[in-house]
Amino acid sequence: xxxxxxxxxxxKLLDSIIYYEDRPVGTVAALDTEGEAVNYDQCFIRxxxxxxxxxxxxxxxxxxxxxxxxxxxxxxxETQLDFLEPGRGLMPASFKVVYVDEEEYLKADFGxxxxxxxxxxxxxxxxxxLLRAYVIATEQYCLAHSPEFQxxxxxxxxxxxxxxxxxxxxxxxxxxxxxIDRRMGIDGHPxxxxxxxxxxxxxxxxxxxxxxxNFKILKAVENRLEPLAAHIRHHYWLDIERLNIIYRxxxxxxxEEALNQFNIYSNSxxxxxxxxxxxxxxxxxxxxxxxxxxxxxxxxxxxLMAILSSLTTKKQSQAIMNVIEQKWEDLIGxxxxxxxxxxxxxxxxxxxxGCDPKNRPWSYHNGGNWPVLLWMLAAAAQKTNRIEIAQKxxxxxxxxxxxxxxxxxxxxxxxxxxxxxxxxxxTWTIAxxxxxxxxxxNPQNMKIVSFDFNDLVECS
Amino acid sequence: xxxxxxxxxxxKLLDSIIYYEDRPVGTVAALDTEGEAVNYDQCFIRxxxxxxxxxxxxxxxxxxxxxxxxxxxxxxxETQLDFLEPGRGLMPASFKVVYVDEEEYLKADFGxxxxxxxxxxxxxxxxxxLLRAYVIATEQYCLAHSPEFQxxxxxxxxxxxxxxxxxxxxxxxxxxxxxIDRRMGIDGHPxxxxxxxxxxxxxxxxxxxxxxxNFKILKAVENRLEPLAAHIRHHYWLDIERLNIIYRxxxxxxxEEALNQFNIYSNSxxxxxxxxxxxxxxxxxxxxxxxxxxxxxxxxxxxLMAILSSLTTKKQSQAIMNVIEQKWEDLIGxxxxxxxxxxxxxxxxxxxxGCDPKNRPWSYHNGGNWPVLLWMLAAAAQKTNRIEIAQKxxxxxxxxxxxxxxxxxxxxxxxxxxxxxxxxxxTWTIAxxxxxxxxxxNPQNMKIVSFDFNDLVECS
Numbered sequence: 001x002x003x004x005x006x007x008x009x010x011x012k013l014l015d016s017i018i019y020y021e022d023r024p025v026g027t028v029a030a031l032d033t034e035g036e037a038v039n040y041d042q043c044f045i046r047x048x049x050x051x052x053x054x055x056x057x058x059x060x061x062x063x064x065x066x067x068x069x070x071x072x073x074x075x076x077x078e079t080q081l082d083f084l085e086p087g088r089g090l091m092p093a094s095f096k097v098v099y100v101d102e103e104e105y106l107k108a109d110f111g112x113x114x115x116x117x118x119x120x121x122x123x124x125x126x127x128x129x130l131l132r133a134y135v136i137a138t139e140q141y142c143l144a145h146s147p148e149f150q151x152x153x154x155x156x157x158x159x160x161x162x163x164x165x166x167x168x169x170x171x172x173x174x175x176x177x178x179x180i181d182r183r184m185g186i187d188g189h190p191x192x193x194x195x196x197x198x199x200x201x202x203x204x205x206x207x208x209x210x211x212x213x214n215f216k217i218l219k220a221v222e223n224r225l226e227p228l229a230a231h232i233r234h235h236y237w238l239d240i241e242r243l244n245i246i247y248r249x250x251x252x253x254x255x256e257e258a259l260n261q262f263n264i265y266s267n268s269x270x271x272x273x274x275x276x277x278x279x280x281x282x283x284x285x286x287x288x289x290x291x292x293x294x295x296x297x298x299x300x301x302x303x304l305m306a307i308l309s310s311l312t313t314k315k316q317s318q319a320i321m322n323v324i325e326q327k328w329e330d331l332i333g334x335x336x337x338x339x340x341x342x343x344x345x346x347x348x349x350x351x352x353x354g355c356d357p358k359n360r361p362w363s364y365h366n367g368g369n370w371p372v373l374l375w376m377l378a379a380a381a382q383k384t385n386r387i388e389i390a391q392k393x394x395x396x397x398x399x400x401x402x403x404x405x406x407x408x409x410x411x412x413x414x415x416x417x418x419x420x421x422x423x424x425x426x427t428w429t430i431a432x433x434x435x436x437x438x439x440x441x442n443p444q445n446m447k448i449v450s451f452d453f454n455d456l457v458e459c460s
Numbered sequence: 461x462x463x464x465x466x467x468x469x470x471x472k473l474l475d476s477i478i479y480y481e482d483r484p485v486g487t488v489a490a491l492d493t494e495g496e497a498v499n500y501d502q503c504f505i506r507x508x509x510x511x512x513x514x515x516x517x518x519x520x521x522x523x524x525x526x527x528x529x530x531x532x533x534x535x536x537x538e539t540q541l542d543f544l545e546p547g548r549g550l551m552p553a554s555f556k557v558v559y560v561d562e563e564e565y566l567k568a569d570f571g572x573x574x575x576x577x578x579x580x581x582x583x584x585x586x587x588x589x590l591l592r593a594y595v596i597a598t599e600q601y602c603l604a605h606s607p608e609f610q611x612x613x614x615x616x617x618x619x620x621x622x623x624x625x626x627x628x629x630x631x632x633x634x635x636x637x638x639x640i641d642r643r644m645g646i647d648g649h650p651x652x653x654x655x656x657x658x659x660x661x662x663x664x665x666x667x668x669x670x671x672x673x674n675f676k677i678l679k680a681v682e683n684r685l686e687p688l689a690a691h692i693r694h695h696y697w698l699d700i701e702r703l704n705i706i707y708r709x710x711x712x713x714x715x716e717e718a719l720n721q722f723n724i725y726s727n728s729x730x731x732x733x734x735x736x737x738x739x740x741x742x743x744x745x746x747x748x749x750x751x752x753x754x755x756x757x758x759x760x761x762x763x764l765m766a767i768l769s770s771l772t773t774k775k776q777s778q779a780i781m782n783v784i785e786q787k788w789e790d791l792i793g794x795x796x797x798x799x800x801x802x803x804x805x806x807x808x809x810x811x812x813x814g815c816d817p818k819n820r821p822w823s824y825h826n827g828g829n830w831p832v833l834l835w836m837l838a839a840a841a842q843k844t845n846r847i848e849i850a851q852k853x854x855x856x857x858x859x860x861x862x863x864x865x866x867x868x869x870x871x872x873x874x875x876x877x878x879x880x881x882x883x884x885x886x887t888w889t890i891a892x893x894x895x896x897x898x899x900x901x902n903p904q905n906m907k908i909v910s911f912d913f914n915d916l917v918e919c920s
Contacts (some may be wrong), residue, residue: 087624110706111627113716116723118753121625162622165581165633168572174632174648176751182723183752187647188634251817256573263576263642268814291636292814293574346779347807354728354752357711415655 005402006437008432012406013051016427017063018043020097020104024063024313025070027051029094029410031425045071046179047122050375050431051089052130056137057438057445064134065143069145071095071127072152074108088441091127093120093181114181115325121177123154125196133448144207145254154217157204160197161220169227170194170289179301180365185344185352188290191302194232197284199309201225202451210228224454231312232285236260238296239283239319240275246294247271264294279326283319284310287340290354297330298341309451312386321386324377333414335369335400336393337377341348343367343413362413369415371397371407372428378436379449390440395431465862466897469890472866473511476887477523478503480557480564484523487511490868491885500864501774501890504556505531505583506639510835510844510891511764513591516597516714517898522596525603530880531555531587532612534568550620553580553641556587574641584616585656592663604667611827617664620657621680629688630654630749639761640825643813645804648750650760654692656746659769660686685913692745692771695722699743699779702736705798706754707731723752725755730756739786743779745772747800758783758791758801763837767843769911774844784837793874795829795860797837797855803873818881822873829875831857831867832888838896839909850900851884857893866890 007179016027027041052064092108106354111119131153135144143149166172168189175187178196186192204221208214217251246269249260260397274296284303288295307317324331331338343361344352353359359366374397381390401407409419476487486503512524536550552568560618571579591613595604603609626632628649635647638656646652664681670764698706706729709720736757744763748755767777784791791798803821804812813819819826834857841850868886869879899905 056844086623087626113714115712115714115718117627117721118751119627159625162547163552163622164622164624165545165579165619165631165637167579171625172632172634174750175753177625183750187750230563237488245672251577254573254575258575261577265815265817268810290634290643290647291578292816293635314559348811350728351808355725356752357725428859 003404004371005398006434009406009434012425012430013054013434016051016425016430018097020070020106023066023269024067025097025106026095027062027427027431029427030423032423034179042096043067044094045091045120046126047372047428049130050372050428050435051203053133053375053448054431054435054438055159056448057134057435057442058372061080061134061138064130065138065140067397068127068134068143068149068449070106070133072148074106075124075152075155077111077155079236086158088197089124089155089157091125092121093157106161116176117298118176118181119174120181121171121193122179122196123329124159124215125193125200127283128153128200128203130198130331132207134206138449140205140316145209149207150209150214152171153204153208154214156200157208157221159216160200161217161224162318167229169224171197180339182356182359182365183352183354184359184365185295185348186288188288188293190288191236191299191328192305194228194236195302195305195311198225198228198232199451200309200455201228202309202455207300221364229311231308233313233316236285237316238274238278240278240280242283243269243271243274243278262294263290263292268292269294271297277327278329281319282323283316283324284323285316285320298338300331300337300373301376304373304380307380308376308449310453313456316384317380317384321381321384321389323387325386329414331397332393333369333412333416334396335371335410335415336397337369338371338415339370339409341367358423363411363420364409366380367413368419369410370446371401371409372426372432375432375435375439375449376435378439379446382439382446383450387440390436394433394436394440397436401429401433406433463528465858466894469864469866469894472885472889472890473894474515476511476885478557480526480530480566481507482621485526485557486523486555487887487891488850489887490883491887492883494880497665502556503527504554505551505580505588506553507832507888508588510832510888512897513835513908514895514898516593517895521594521598523599524590525600528587528594528603528609530566531849532608534566535584535612535615535700536570537611537615537760539578545837547619548637549615549617549905550583551580551583551616553583558838576636576642578636578641579634579772580641580654581631581633581764582639582656584619585660588613588616588663588667589656592667595667596908601667605669609667609805610669613664613668614674616660617668617677617681620660621677621684626804629656629684629691640799642819642825643812643814644816644819644825645755645808646748648748648753650748651692651696651745651759652754654688654696654770655762655765655769656691658685658688658905659765659911660768661688662913662915666915673697689771693773693776695749696745697743697776698734698738698746699891700740702737702743703729703734722754723747724754725752726803728752729754737787737790741779742783742786744783745776745777745780758798760791760797761836762834764833764840767840768836768909770913777840778843778846781841781844785846785849789874792853792856793829793872794856795831795832795870795875796857798875799825799830799833799869800827801827802907823871823880824869827873828879829870829872831861831869832886832892835892835895835899835909839906842899842903842906843910847900850896854893854896854900857896861889861893866893 018022092414095108098107170189177193287297287299346359378390405424406429408422411417477484555568558567638652747757747759755827764770804823838850866883866889868882871877
């Protein structure tokens with residue numbers, strides 16, 4: 001019975017592979033045969049991440065290599081000083097194989113066909129994550145060291161590090177520019193992007209050859225790492241001690257020495273709820289920070305990726321795992337795990353989502369439960385040596401996923417309902433489940449998803 | 461009596477001048493002697509705009525020249541690939557004269573000491589506006605054509621036009637990055653910045669010498685102008701006809717041909733209020749646009765500057781003036797004019813301002829009345845040949861400003877209360893009043909504040 005579910009999952013994953021020039025190049029978003037395809041026939045870069053990881057773990061490395069090569073070709077390479085094309089360095093949200101006059105080619109979507117026209121900022125960051133995973137898994141560092149890949153990495157870094165209207169070490173992005181690709185009050189400097197950005201900086205430092213061409217960009221990468229980590233570890237961190245400090249903030253402080261640098265009014269913080277909810281030994285990174293803004297929602301992806309990239313200190317990582325363990329009903333419930341907690345409700349939902357019916361409270365991105373987060377949870381648990389959390393979560397997922405036909409997401413405060421508009425046979429649900437199990441069973445697999453600040457990749 | 465108020469104003473304006481190396485270089489924000497100075501002893505770039513205009517009109521051009529020269533020196537010139545300094549091309553929010561060992565120098569503030577640490581995106585755009593006004597007023601085109609100024613213009617354009625995480629022709633900026641320099645739900649692509657950006661593009665096209673060095677950037681400027689205008693004129697425009705279309709939008713449209721490109725849910729639009737409020741012959745540019753976001757508040761600065769820069773069509777400009785005329789109580793009331801309408805209230809205020817007590821409903825930036833907007837209103841009225849609007853507005857202002865000691869802003873739904881925390885003798889209140897009168901009295905003065913798409917500045 002137990003092996004059965006893994007075999008079924010693996011078979012479904014193989015079924016989702018798409019081919020280009022007769023070679024595997026990615027996986028479709030979902031194999032759901034009910035309803036119209038809309039854009040589920042595409043390979044999304046972010047969706048392919050758990051697929052790629054499990055393929056690497058299982059030794060099927062060719063599909064990942066070909067994916068990296070082909071998506072690199074889709075990256076915008078020309079300097080764009082007009083807006084008519086996406087910015088140089090940007091990677092598409094997704095691609096699909098199309099046929100014109102019996103010729104195959106890959107058609108990229110940079111958000112220009114997406115619902116709401118959102119920009120896929122996370123794509124280029126995930127792409128770097130996968131490139132690093134590939135070269136570590138295969139020890140084929142030469143791929144990353146080839147001129148094309150060096151240029152690709154450089155362009156992504158230039159895009160992230162170029163001059164901009166901002167004074168923080170974090171990245172300024174539009175609302176909905178990552179996995180949460182709908183408006184949900186995560187404009188500005190959302191945690192998810194910052195965690196991925198930090199891992200991207202570490203990757204660039206590992207993979208860029210320190211030659212003359214890369215000298216300047218490597219220096220910029222180096223200059224950004226520590227201030228970014230310091231900024232997040234301090235200003236984004238919330239535990240009962242920080243909550244006490246913020247609660248007593250004075251407003252309108254002027255000058256370089258201001259304690260309340262971002263002019264946050266403590267009435268805007270749900271301090272009554274937080275003071276009850278926060279475990280004594282718990283803490284987490286808040287979702288966002290800006291002038292007069294501290295978004296205290298718990299965002300899982302940003303917190304888990306912060307642990308994996310060592311953006312959080314060891315102590316902070318343990319505190320995050322404590323929150324997950326002690327707030328199990330809220331953050332795991334009947335399906336690991338909640339994408340963010342709590343949901344936006346009532347007027348907050350109207351104002352911040354723009355009355356998005358798909359993001360009703362406790363549904364979809366607004367407090368739904370997403371099995372794709374399982375691989376990150378398992379990896380964070382493994383990294384912090386809290387494997388009982390991963391075990392328990394995988395058991396919960398195993399109880400339902402096959403029966404529920406590998407649903408995309410779950411609704412309800414405890415994740416007990418299959419998502420109202422969830423696709424079945426969602427590839428990243430399947431891949432994440434497989435990946436989580438492999439990470440739990442074999443700590444060696446951590447090397448492709450975990451970062452240490454001092455990591456260096458040697459040239460082979 | 462009438463001349464008396466103008467003489468008093470002029471004298472107060474002269475008193476506000478600050479000197480550097482014994483030469484006039486700017487005006488302080490306020491001459492209020494009550495209360496502590498905080499940052500009102502600085503010269504803010506955006507605050508200096510009406511001062512500069514009235515000085516140019518009155519033939520006192522040297523202060524403007526020296527201001528342009530000195531602020532140009534404060535612009536960030538080095539490539540910044542780390543975040544540790546503001547982006548290359550950025551202009552400071554303000555500067556002040558400081559003394560170290562009896563040596564004078566100018567100290568710039570890029571927002572690093574500001575309350576809430578906001579980035580002054582509008583500074584570089586206003587700086588270009590003033591440079592153009594100066595060269596037109598003095599016919600000293602050679603100043604703009606000098607290598608230093610050419611470089612300064614180029615850097616601003618590069619900052620605005622460089623690669624970024626965005627797919628629109630508009631500029632992505634953090635919340636509170638312009639005159640409304642506190643959080644107020646104007647993150648993303650706020651109208652105020654887009655109107656100033658359009659005038660900056662027109663200015664760059666006029667003032668950059670078409671040589672080899674400028675070739676690429678001039679092409680980029682040219683490429684951006686029309687798509688930006690088309691985007692704003694279509695997607696930001698709201699009148700009863702557009703409201704009808706948006707009201708019947710279908711959600712979740714996918715693909716390039718989607719009618720509801722930004723996936724706006726009509727429940728998020730205050731259509732009931734708007735269908736009552738909007739005059740039949742009226743229309744205006746909405747405050748913001750993004751995925752699932754259409755901010756229907758009326759922002760005065762963005763709309764007036766859109767008229768001045770010809771970002772709106774002639775028909776649209778008339779429709780905006782119709783709204784101002786027919787919604788006089790709401791938008792002008794007892795002091796021209798309302799900065800935005802309506803105010804954020806209740807939970808919207810909590811969520812979008814972060815409970816900012818200075819931005820309570822109908823106070824300060826959140827629906828307060830600002831005399832500084834008078835010069836833009838007068839100029840927009842002059843440009844659209846609706847001078848009775850300017851006359852009436854100036855009369856209203858004249859009745860109160862001197863008695864109220866040139867208050868910074870007014871509170872209340874109808875602008876009848878002097879702002880709770882308003883400074884007295886606020887320089888831009890004084891300068892704007894003088895400037896409005898000169899623009900009304902002499903249409904020739906329009907040439908320094910108004911743009912036509914086909915404007916060209918000849919080299920002398």
